[in-house]
Amino acid sequence: MTRPAPLDRLSVARAVEAALAEDLGRAGDVTSAATIPADAQARVAIVARTPGRLAGLQLAEAAFASIEPAIRFVAERSDGDRLEPGSVVARIEGPARAVLTGERTALNFLGHLSGVATLTAVFADKIAHTGAKICDTRKTTPGLRVFEKYAVRCGGGQNHRFGLDDAILIKDNHIAVAGGVEAALRAAKAQIGHLVKIEIEVDTLDQLDRVISEGADAVLLDNMDPATLREAVRRVAGRMTTEASGTVSLETVAAIAEAGVDLISVGRITHSAPTLDLGLDVALV
Incomplete structure (x- = not known):
């Protein structure tokens, strides 16, 4: 490490x-x-x-x-x-x-x-046999985020964004208010500079197909079972970073990693x- x-x-x-x-x-x-x-x-x-x-x-x-x-x-x-x-x-x-x-x-x-x-x-350690990496979230103790994210790195994990200001992560509520996947992505691209990355959350393969058509730097695959994750990774075909999230546990993390995703975000490593x-x-x- x-x-x-x-x-x-x-x-x-x-x-x-x-x-x-x-x-x-x-x-x-x-x-x-x-x-x-x-x-x-x-x-x-x-x-x-x-x-x-x-x-x-x-x-x-x-x-x-x-x-x-x-x-x-x-x-x-x-x-x-x-x-x-x-x-x-x-x-x-x-x-x-x-x-x-x-x-x-x-x-x-x-x-x-x-x-x-x-x-x-x-x-x-549970996913060491795969190419996936564990990463954190913003679910941190107020005032201690920089230290908790440092501790994640000490444990062999990777850091997600540090705050709302260093990357765009379009979640389901943003999509709902913006008027859909395409509208949210187009609005984000029109607002940000060329160095700011865009990630968008999807919970269905239909949404994923629309993200692939529009283009993004990363896609967050939320609450998908391993079979669906495998199909999502196949469809992305390396064009974006893939991140799995939602109800990840020590019992499920290996199967999620084996689906081929790049990252698995786990809130409990900092909040619990x-x-x-x-x-x-x-x-x-």
């Missing part, structure tokens, strides 16, 4: 600042301040409790560094790595109060994003991924 490029530092800094402000509130970590001596030092390790795929190290490191720049964060693994129970993800050393203050924010980011990467990897169980093992020094 090709490892994704690092996250933008400004995006990381903004997200961590907001998360720490939410957690620290007006008075800061009153528990650590009340119970931990000011000069106490701590060595800790972030350890995987369950198997999975890692994502979010930059955010975890930034959470500790934002509390106390003197904290030393040493990553033992890289984003995208497979983890087993007991895998040491990172070792952290520094002022104990600051380490304990940053712990939850760091683990929240790391556990959530690793969960997204893990579920993505499970789906990707369980958090990966990661813990912080502490040894005061």
Whole structure:
């Protein structure tokens, strides 16, 4: 798997600042301040409790560094790595109060994003014998989209559009209001520049035939069974990217991929991924 490029530092800094402000509130970590001596030092390790795929190290490191720049964060693994129970993800050393203050924010980011990467990897492994790729959707946590989509890449998936502004995706409601497949495609082509791609959703082969006649960059084949998907791929004959979507599960994804589509979009890899169980093992020094 090709490892994704690092996250933008400004995006990381903004997200961590907001998360720490939410957690620290007006008075800061009153528990650590009340119970931990000011000069106490701590060595800790972030350890995987369950198997999975890692994502979010930059955010975890930034959470500790934002509390106390003197904290030393040493990553033992890289984003995208497979983890087993007991895998040491990172070792952290520094002022104990600051380490304990940053712990939850760091683990929240790391556990959530690793969960997204893990579920993505499970789906990707199911279709590894085909040419299809798993991709995400816009069904993301508000404010965390850039990180969740990064986690999808860590899990071996691909990204769909990041927002409403970077590609045209004509869905069924657009088609209904615009007056049909042809009308929607013609209106879109009249409005956009030559670098903007157009994808359109269809749920019948008749609609697909009309899309093929009009032309588009990609077609989203919605809620079609594998036999219908195979026929759709045959009709497209490589003229457009084909994407399957709708009620995709771990039980159905292989059959969908074997129909020959290029992409399979799965909303649950971001909106329903369980958090990966990661813990912080502490040894005061």
